[in-house]
Amino acid sequence: MAGVLDALASYVSNMLTEMAIEEVAMLIGVSSGIDDLSVKLRDLKNVLADADKRNITDESVREWVEELKRAMYHATDILDLCQLRVMEQGPSKDMGCLNPLLFCMRNPLHAHEIGSHIKALNQKLDEISKRGGSFNFIKLEAYQNRKTTNPPPVNRKTNPLLERSSVVGEKIEDDTRALVHMLMMESGDKSDSIMVFAIVGVGGIGKTTLSKKVFNDEAIQDKFTTKIWLSVTQEFSEVELLQTAITSANGNLPGPGGGSQDKALLVPALASAIRDKKIFLVLDDMWGTNEWTNLLKAPFSHSAPGS
Structure with a gap:
């Protein structure tokens, strides 16, 4: 509670x-x-x-x-x-x-x-x-006030792996089907290169589980060229987020040995990795829109229509 x-x-x-x-x-x-x-x-x-x-x-x-x-x-x-x-x-x-x-x-x-x-x-x-x-x-x-030391940070990062045996309930199945159905529909506005859907609510109601079920749905796998899962915790690193996205899209990390920490190099590398591919992107555990608006929207605009 x-x-x-x-x-x-x-x-x-x-x-x-x-x-x-x-x-x-x-x-x-x-x-x-x-x-x-x-x-x-x-x-x-x-x-x-x-x-x-x-x-x-x-x-x-x-x-x-x-x-x-x-x-x-x-x-x-x-x-x-x-x-x-x-x-x-x-x-x-x-x-x-x-x-x-x-x-x-x-x-x-x-x-x-x-x-x-x-x-x-x-x-x-x-x-x-x-x-x-x-x-x-x-x-x-x-x-x-009685604490003298801070507890170690909790690792909140999520992944798309789904334990099927632990997911039960008619409600989540209905929600999965409804969301997959919307994702499979083509936008009537052909100038709109990407579609964005939000799953919102307080913690603990099953947003991540629903996202995992949609991410692993067969229809989604058939429609999209590349699927990317990014865990956007409150302590996330923009550099790490970009590197993970590039790797997930089978792109090449910039810099000597692929170790560049420069966003000026990572953003174009991500755009190149997803260019003209139909991308299914999940941003899990987001607390606002800044990560999308200020960091990821520009490179992902280079993906194929219907992403």
Whole structure:
């Protein structure tokens, strides 16, 4: 649960930053509602560690945690609704790799709809926070202040290998078929060289597993010349990302012995490696659009139409 809260809070915070950068105009009250949501999520995360420990023996705390879980399901429903509104628009060159929530905030009609859901969620989180105050939870800072050393970084890198025996459920099969079907359709806009789809949501809901199932689908393997899986962790290196992409596309790494660290050489090398090939690219564990917009979009624009 702490991971879900942390992921959702980070997602909302990143989205607020993107809105500020792009100066997105929104209806009065919607922007403040999203700001409030970000603050509430982080405040709740600060007491969740203690709540998780106490809900094992305290029935009242257990009920409080369950109520918070239901609120998190509501939050993911809002993100799903944003994704639905994006999908209803169909593939669009103008939309690019736009954050679905950001897309809805740009549209006054969608902004009002999503804003109403966010307002209701904020009211629910207010009620949950007030109830939580009666338990006198110990805040996360109290534990962190006792730390004298930082834990070693966790390796979050993913790979496209799928353990078939561990993937069950009708929902993920339906989602896989639906996404593969959309990927197999040709865009009506022939000037649009590449199609971009986003799988969004909080941590732990199965985004990586769904991506793996699509990546390994037979229809995808038959349609695309080259498949590339890039794990974009929060500690990712642009140089390493470019090198991995070049190697995955069977390209030649620049520099003596292929060891160049110069992006000015790596970007053209990637463009050359994928030129006129129909590419299926997965960017897993992305937290924003900068990796695509500022680093990968230019070289991948040299891939074949339908990528």
